[in-house]
Amino acid sequence: MDLQQIKQRFGITGNSPRLNYALETAVKVAPTDITVYIQGESGVGKESFSKIIHQLSARKHGPFIAINCGAIPEGTINSELFGHEKGAFTGAIDSRKGYFETVDGGTIFLDEVGELPLETQSRLLRLLENGEFIKVGSSKVQKTDVRIITATNKDLFRETQNGKFREDLYYRLSTLPIKVPPLRERPGDILLLFHRFAFDLSEKYHSPELELSPDAEEVMMKYSWPGNIRQLKNVVEQLAVLEKDHVISGDILRNYLPELSTSLPTLANPSRSSGAASDYSERDIFYQVLFDMKKDMADLKKIVLELLKNSSSKDEILQGNETLIRRVLANSGDSGTNDIVIRSASAMPSETHHEDEEEHTYVIEPQDSVNIEENLSLEKKEEELIKKALLRNNGKRKKAARDLGISERTLYRKIKQYELE
DSSP, X not given: OOHHHHHHHHTOOOOOHHHHHHHHHHHHHTTSOOOEEEEXXXXXXXXXXXXXXXXXXXXXXXXXXXXXXXXXXXXXXXXXXXEEOTTSSTTOOSOEEXXXXXXXXXXXXXXXXXXXXXXXXXXXXXXXXXXXXXXXXXXXXXXXXXXXXXXXXXXXXXXXXXXXSOHHHHHHHTTEEEEOOOGGGOGGGHHHHHHHHHHHHHHHHTOOOOEEOHHHHHHHHHSOOTTHHHHHHHHHHHHHHHOSSSEEOHHHHHTTSOOGGGSOOOSSOTTSOTTSGGGSOHHHHHHXXXXXXXXXXHHHHHHHHHHHHHOSOHHHHHHHHHHHHHHHXXXXXXXXXXXXXXXXXXXXXXTTOOTTOOOOOEEEEETTOOOHHHHTOHHHHHHHHHHHHHHHTTTOHHHHXXXXXXXXXXXXXXXXXXXXX
């Protein structure tokens, strides 16, 4: 079976060299029993690769099950995977077989394996090494013959450095890694995927097939697609259901795409691979905002001093600079422009100042003589940015959290902290 036939059989669309390489690797490893580790961001289609490996293996007639490890509560995951005996814990009114027992002779796909608790990781390591496991509440060792395919959108190696993932399990799982490329790394496939989804939805809803205008195609190609294929499919379905005109313009398409360029300043680029953003806390983000503001203030001082230096009428420029500063700060969204004034350094008491000096130095300072660093307190700017994000998104916390580059749970905690209900 050649690569094109495999794509048709499993519904894979695209001709990207990176995608083709990942598929070729999956086809080569399928007949073996090697543990496969599929790497890729959320929404790239990792589960499709696990199905390809299973269907092209000697286990294709055996059972296949896909499990999202992050969706199972930590307190029950050992029972779900390995089973339990009657009375093993409160509510265990009967014994139960786990997935590794019921899928004996088949394949188990463990998605989001990086979410497994450390105790479960120890059990999984034993199963990978000798095929043995013990039910919760039992002392009897059982055997199973299961091929394990794992996937995650996290950097497992970094997780091992942070003590969140067992190093020995990491090396056991990563015997053969397959990297599924994100959609932004295969731009030539974006329009192909759009037309495929548009055709499928046209058949489903018995409606005209969606078409893209030239400017809409350009928007499609330039967008980073942080949600990858899953996000693209959702956008196409929204267009098919909500738009009356089957020809989609760039302006219409933009309404369905989060405007990443207008997000509040963050250290984490949304287009970076998933897991990188977790290296930054919301504190880091707001520190970066303060550093940027300090730089803007320094640039503003340079402008004013340059005007004073080159002007023959310093008093006139001095008088007009207050308006200039307020206008610049207003354009940057600063709410404290009314507190800014300019004055000559010669007006300040100084032991080194002489009345006959022709050279004047001019200083920008707050009108209430409070130091700028004091006004730019971290908590105050944090509260202001949260308010702006909530207003911009009409109070929708999920979108506001995305703009701020923090989790929705963290945003909820900050709203409580600053009493922004």
